[in-house]
Each structure stands twice: as structure tokens, then as C-alpha cells.
Amino acid sequence: MNILLEYLQYPFFVRALVVGVGIGMLLAWIGNYVVMRREVLFTHSLSNVGFLGIAFAVLVSVPTTPALLVACILAAIFISFLQKKNLFNNDSLLEIIAQISMALAVIVISFFSGYQINIEQFLFGDVLAISRGDVVVSLIMFVLIVVVLSVWHKRFLRISLSDLLSHSLVKNKKLWNGILVLMITVVIALGIKIIGVLLVASFMTIPSNTAKLVAKNLKQTFIYSLFLGGVATLIGLFGSVVLNVPTGPAIIVVLGIMWVLAIIVRRR
Amino acid sequence: MSRVLVEMKDVTVAFKKGANILENISLEVREGELISLIGPNGAGKSTLLKAMIGLVVPNNGVVKRFTDNVFYVPQSKDLDGSFPMSVREFATLYGQKGFENYLKEMGVLEKIDERIGSLSGGEYQRVIMAIALSRKAELLLLDEPTSGIDIIGEQTFYRLITDIHLKYGISMIVVSHNIHMVMQNTNKVMCLAHGGCHVGKPTHIKSNAAFKDVFGDHLIPYIHEHEHTA
DSSP states (O other): OHHHHHHHTSHHHHHHHHHHHHHHHHHHHHHHHHHHTTOHHHHHHHHHHHHHHHHHHHHTTOOHHHHHHHHHHHHHHHHHHHHHHTOSOHHHHHHHHHHHHHHHHHHHHHTSTTHHHHHHHHHHOOGGGOOHHHHHHHHHHHHHHHHHHHHTHHHHHHHHHOHHHHHHHOTTHHHHHHHHHHHHHHHHHHHHHHHOHHHHHHHHHHHHHHHHHHOSSHHHHHHHHHHHHHHHHHHHHHHHHHHTOOHHHHHHHHHHHHHHHHHHHHHO | OOOEEEEEEEEEEEEETTEEEEEEEEEEEETTOEEEEEOOTTSSHHHHHHHHHTSSOOSEEEEEESOSOEEEEOSSOOSOTTSOOBHHHHHHHHSOTTHHHHHHHTTOGGGTTSBGGGSOHHHHHHHHHHHHHHTTOSEEEESSTTTTOOHHHHHHHHHHHHHHHHHHOOEEEEEOSOHHHHHHHOSEEEEEETTEEEEEOHHHHTTOHHHHHHHOSTTHHHHHHHHHHO
């Protein structure tokens, strides 16, 4: 307990707490749309492209956040283009892009000295090393995205749940779909920078799939997933400090434990 | 003459070069029509419906929609049924006030508090139809609504859509493989075969060469009998 109180006095830890919980909740919320759209692999694919983007940015010494955003947005456009061509099954296409991006990223990172340490940092982010600038950017993006999601939640829900029905009901469906994909992309890019590739994919998938096991309706699913995203980050952060283990994997393990508990509770 | 809702002119759809699913299709759907869409597997029936609603973009030709109030009722559920969403929540999200009355009319009101994911394909289609009715839909596109249903269930379903058609005057296109059933219940037939589309009344379609080519002559006596009793 004393260790935790001591850590709370460090500004870097409080920053990690605030931004980590915020981004965890945001990813968990957006994850519900992603799971509904059955596009978890899209998240996985985009995360790996982001990984490549950030590695390349470090290699050529350009700011990582814009590089990440550009890489993710370009990848989303490229994936969408190939999906329309109907040349491959969707899951195969997304997995191919994920694998190639990961391989390229590792090769790029291998050009750095001491690259093994860097890989871990990219995969799990560095939530404890968040700067004040990161906090400001994250907060602005967080507020913007939360406002858009809150105002047009019903519309995004319609688009995500049934493609066919939304085709009849949502005017300018292509535009709204594009806005949702753009937001998912931006949140993924933001998440990769702060909490890393693996945590982004975990937050997009596990809270939603845990919440729907115990929730009674759709509204509860969204609320529970938000709660799970926030609580898992808190427990993972504090747990990593107390047990002296890496923060990112600690948060994923907490999410995993919650998921298993939900399966058990659901069976009863 | 009633209002045209959808007009297709020389529409060609091909997912691969040189393999046209639909070829130079021209047709129109008017207000108040109850149309059967028939054709062998792979003839492009679902593609034709999807082209009408804009889900498939033609490679050539023009599709003009004079109403946006068109609903496509798919063969199977197109949503992730693992989410805890009741039929009530689902209908509230997509339908309009008073959807309960239409759920009752479609015979699925007792399912209102059940999970949408637990419904059978047929029940889901009825929920979609109730949503469409609550939104005063002008055209319903029913993609094989009776696939997997036994003969009695099929008869009941066709009686239901005929009643709905008569009561609300809503236009419908029904895709089915049961030629006898659609001939008996609808007043216009679209027969898709070899990329082309032949449109007419059941009595006209029966003499069409493409129709005979696809379905053989075994229907002709049935249609004659039906004409005499009509």
C-alpha cells in the first residue's frame, strides 16, 4: 500500500494513470463497434501497420505520432480498396497485411542498436513514460472522439450492427461509415503510441467480449466494457508496480482474468 | 398506371471479367406490385435485389430508385447474435413507434423480450419486415424468405405476405425456388435465366422459352388448372 501511495506522488505515474485509464476506456467503447462489425482482425492488422509506422519514424528520426497516424490512415484506405476488389477473403487479406507489416517492422527495428528492448517498448508501449505533450494530445483527441461518439452513438450502432438495415435507414451511410472507420483508426494510432500494439488489440477485443457475457442488454454492454477497460488499466498499473512486472502484459493478464471470470459467472 | 419505384436499364453486373452475373437487365417495379423472382441457383437473384437497393454497383447500365424507403430482407441473420440485445431493443433502434403492432401482425410479438440472436432465420426476417412496416416501407425485397421452412410453414408465410400486401399496398419482390407457390400467390413473375430476365404475368411467363428451358414443362398443367380456378 505504501508503495502505491509513494508512486502516486510521482507525476509520471499519475500521468500514466490518467491517460492509461482514459485510452483504455475509449478503446473498450470503440471495441464494441469493432466486435459488432466483426472487424477485430482489422484492428490487429492496423495495429501492426502502426507498429511499422512508428519503427520507421524512429529510424528516419521524424515525429512518431504523425507518422503513426499517416501509416494507419493509409493502411485503412489500402485495406478498404482491396476489400472492394473482392480478391481475397477478408480475414486472409487482413492477416496477410498484419504479417507483412510485423515482419517489416522487426527488420526496421533490427537496424537500431539494442533492438530487443525497443521491440518490447513498441509492443507494449510505455505508459509510464508518457510526456506532458502526450497528455495534452491524448486529452484533446479523447474529448473530440467522446463527443462524436456520444452525439452519433445511435447512428454508429445502426451501421455496426446490421449492414443491410443501416443501408435502408442511414442517409449518407458511406460517409458515416468512413467517419467511424477514421475514428477507429485514430484511436488505434493514439493507443499504439501510448499503450502499444498488443494492448490496443486487447482493449479493442476483450472488454467488449467480457461485458456481453454478463450484461443484460446492449446499453449495459457498453457501460460494463467502459468500466472493465478502466478498472483493468488501474489494477494492471498498480499490480505491475507492486509485483515489479511489465505494465502492458500485466494489464492484458487482468483483462484475461476478467474474461475468464465472466465465462464462469455466465455459466452459473 | 401506378408510380414506378425502381427502374433498371441495361444493367450488367460481373464480379469477374467475362463472367456476367446479370446481363443487360431492364425492368421496373411499380407501386403495389407483388412480384415473384425465380431462377436456378446462381442465376443472380440476390445480386439483382442488391443492385436494386444499391448494395451492388452495376458495371454497366442505370438503376433509378424513386424511393429511399426500400428494405432488403436477407436469407439469414446479418448481425453478431452474441450481443445481449432483445428484439425490443433491436426494433427500437431500427424501427419507429408502434413497431409492437407490426411484430404482432408478423406473428413474432411473443419474441419481443428474447435475444435477437436467438431467433431463427425466419423469425428474424419477420422482425425485419415488422421494422419495415413501422417505417412505412414502400418496397420490400424478400430474399428466399421460405428457405428451410416446411410446406405448411411456407403456405402460412405466403398467406401472411399476401395479407400484408393487400392491407398496406406495399410492393414486394419475393425470391423463391417453389415455383408453384409463387405462381399461386403473386401477379407478376421475373424469371432470371442465363444472365437475362424475363418479366410477365404467370400466364405469359409459362410460354417463355427461357422459362421452359430452366424449369421444364411440368408446371404448365398446374398453371392451366390455376387459371381455370381463378
